[in-house]
Amino acid sequence: MDLAETDLTQRLDAAALTGMQFAVWAGRIGDKPAVIDPDGTAHSFAAVNANANRLVRLLRARGLGVGDSVALVCSNRVEFVEVLAATLRCGMRLTPVNWHLSADEISYIIRDCEARAVIAEARVGAVPEAVAGCPGLSVKLAVGGAIEGFEDYAAALESFDGADIADPVLGNGMMYTSGTTGRPKGVYRAVPVVTPFATYLGRAYEPGASIQMCAGPAYHAAPLAFDVRAAMAAGAALVFIDRWDSEGVLRTISERGVTHFHLVPIMFQRLLALPDAVKARYPIDHVKFIVHGAAPCPPEVKRAMIDWFGPVLTEYYAGSEGGAGFFIDSHEWLKKPGSVGKRPALLGVRILDEAGRDLPNGEAGAIYHQLPPGGGFSYFKDEAKTAASRVDDYFSMGDVGYFDEDDYLFLTGRNAETIISGGVNIYPQEIDNELVKHPAVADSATVGVPHDEWGEQVRAVILLKDGHEPGDALADEILAFARANLPGFKVPRGVDFVSDLPRSEAGKIQRGKVRAPYWEGRARQI
Known part of the structure; x- marks a missing residue:
């Protein structure tokens, strides 16, 4: 399929404005696998899209509408994608919740994000206690088994029409990020982020043929963006991994023909630690794009990954809060080992000392990112925390670093707490x-x-x-x-x-x- 096909690109960009990109792929490659669960069960684009439409109709029938919040407490499985696809097209705000948290922590996030619906997986034993303290829930759906007081997700959807909804409205998301003290806070954007389809053109996707692997938890910002959302927007099959097993992940990459995936450096280290004889059993020359971030990657680890997989690694530096975002591909990184990328052209980045003064290249200080015009974030219901992170129209994620003489950013640490x-x-x-x-x-x-x-x-x-x-x-x-x-x-x-x-x-x-x-x-x- 020609990704540069003009009418397709225009359709996808238009659909992105109403959260209907996945529906475009369902209409074009509906019989192709969209999600492959950890147990190997495949779900087609058409089937996932139909369930997303059914869920929209269910939520609307229960009184939810544009701007309402949905909390999702779910591991890596097809329902995660269905709920995300549904909220993207009905104007609702989705908060994926870390299902490893305690009942009190899950309960706090459900209440704080003002959820009116909770969709939770039966394997998460903390759910009953967590929702017991959450009044005002209009919808409680259980995935993968029974939860007391919840409706079965699949059974609840059965009576609703799976055809595309006629009045889509772009939905939003709100991830939670903790501060060094107190409760976690939602990263709220009044204006949803829309990614142009050209972004995926640059990552060598082939709709209906590319295979995306999600080896990290989908509720985390990076796997959600680089694995789940990317696959949904680019028409790639998404292979979910439920738990890390180094040889099992390598086997999946090889035998499933995985072309794209996101990992963090510790995952690189674990793959590299496999015996050479094990590595040799699994061809990986079909891999086209590996993206990594979330933690600094030791240069020797990254060099070893490039030697093994080829120059297909791209590193990013960003956060849930957004900002300019840094990216550096393998070829550029080999010229500037240890850097996370060159100073972005569109949005500013400042290095400030403790007194708030700008530092010259070569001197390390706090990294501040410029907020996009009209598209910035706030910490949900916490004006004080929002203000504390700002200097003029710049914000900090608490990281420390410096620009070299060529304007490449190097991270030297983080704030004293994290x-x-x-x-x-x-x-x-x-x-x-x-x-x-x-x-x-x-x-x-x-x-x-x-x-x-x-x-x-x-x-x-x-x-x-x-x-x-x-x-x-x-x-x-x-x-x-x-x-x-x-x-x-x-x-x-x-x-x-x-x-x-x-x-x-x-x-x-x-x-x-x-x-x-x-x-x-x-x-x-x-």
Whole structure:
């Protein structure tokens, strides 16, 4: 199929304005696989599109309309795509929820995003407790099994028409991103982002032939954008992976003929760690486009991936909040190893010191991205947090870096609070808030310490109450307490006991001082 076909490109760009791109592909390649579930079950473009239309009609029949919010608590499976396709075309706002969170955290996001509908998967055991504290839900649909108080998703859709709706309205999305303290906040845009079809022309997609793999959780911003949304817009089949298994992922890439995928650096490291004999069993010369980001990639790891897969890697630097966005392909990166890309032409990027003064090239400081005219974001229902991230019409995601003499950006660190472990942002205050509930803990300062595979690993630095003696047994007890009260990825991997924890005059923990000894001689310190 000729992607440069003028009338097709024009149809897709027009359809993007009403959220109907997927419907265009359903009408053109409806019998082709659109989604392949982790168990191998294939679902055609026509079938997925019909269910999206049915869901729109169901939501409207229950009283939901343009601007209403839908929360989705679902793993990598076809219903995720159906719900996304439905909300994109009916003017509703979709919030995908990290289904690994605790019941309290899931409940908070459902309430905070003002959801009127929740579509949740039965495998997520926290759902019943989470929705118990969410009044005002007009729709509760259960995917993949029964949930008490929920309707079965498939059965509920059966009575509705699957034909394309006649009055589509472009929907929106709102991802949640945590700060270093307090509850997570929604990244809200009054104007939905519309990606021109030309973007996909540059990524070597062939509708009906390209195969996109989603190996990360679809609720995360990057897999959602680069895997799920990309496949839906470009007419590519989407192969979902449910859990990471290095050889299994490589086998999928090879045997499914995967052409496009997004990974984070730790996934690169795990693939590269496979024995040479295993790698040799799986041809990968059909791969055309690999995009990566979310965490800094060690140059030697990236070089090894380019040597293996060829110069098909493109790195990005951006965030849920948006901004200019940096991209660098393999050829350019090999000339500027370690860079995340050249200064964008359309939107400005500033490097500021602590006093808010612009720094010259070569000096590291806080990175501030220019907001697009009329298309900026705000933190949902949090004007103070929104204002705190801004300098004029620029905002910061808390990263630190510098431009070199050729205007290429290099990241040197992040703000003093955030831990990035395996490409996932972890905010230590949330962990400290739980650890101090343990009867033996007087104070806690969780930090990220160096880890060769994950980049950083979560470690709790604990000040004990009088009468408690440090030791392995108490450390194990505190870790067990953490496991009972936190999602697994937030649980510290170790505990160190100290006789004092530094705090500022304002009472804030001086986490940089706590962290510094672990990073002595390493590049993490800022």
